[in-house]
Amino acid sequence: MKVILLNGSPHANGNTYIALHEMEKTFAEEGIETEIVHIGNKNIRGCIACRSCAKTGKCVFEDEVNAFAAKFEACDGLVIGSPVYYALANATLVAFLTRLFFSTRFDKTMKVGASVVAARRGGLSSTFDELNKFFTISGMPVASGQYWNSIHGREIGEAEQDLEGLQSMRTLTRNMSFLIKSIALGKEAYGIPQKEPMQPTNFIR
DSSP, X not given: OEEEEEEOSXXXXXXXXXXXXXXXXXHHHTTOEEEXXXXXXXXXXXXXXXXXXXXXXXXXXXSHHHHHHHHHHHOSEEEEEEEEETTEXXXXXXXXXXXXXXXXXXXXXXXXXXXXXXXXXXXXXXXXXXXXXXXXXXXXXXXOOSSSSEEEOSXXXXXXXXXXXXXXXXXXXXXXXXXXXXXXXXXXXXXXXXXXXXXXXXXXX
C-alpha cells in the first residue's frame, strides 16, 4: 500500500512539510509506504479548457501534471498539503490539482484522500474545504482526524511548536491508514460500488 503526499508549499522544508513529515513517520509505523512530492515551487500553468485530454488521456501541457499522473493512478491514498494564502490554497497547487483531476481518466473511486493546511493564524478551514472538493467530486473517501487538519506557524520551522497540530497529523494518519486497509479488505470481499452511467443535466439549453 502506498500514499503520496503532495507538498504544495513553495518551501520544500517549511511548515507544510513539517505536517507532511509527521504523517510520513506515522505511515511508516502503520506499514504503509509513502512518497513526498514537492510541486509548490514548480512552474505550473492553469487549465485552458481545451479538452484535449478527453481525446488523448493526458494534459496538453507536458509538465509535472502528466509526470505525476501514473503515481496518482498507482497509489492507494493522496494527501494534499498547502499553506494558506488569502484563505485559499497556493495557486500553483490549485492549478496542478485542477489539471490533474480533470485530465486523468482512470477510476479514482475508493482512493483515500486527505488535506492538511498550514497558516500563521486564520484561513485554515476555508482552504481545507477548498482542497477536499477535489476528493469528493471523484468518489474518493475523505479521511478525518481529531480536528480540522491544520497546523500553525509563520516562520519556517515554527510548526514544530504546535503540539496539537502535530498530534492532529498523527491521528489523521492512523485514521487514514485504517481506512485504506479496510477498503482493501472490502474490495477483496465485495469489489467496489456499482457505478451508473453519468446523467449530465445542463441548466441552459
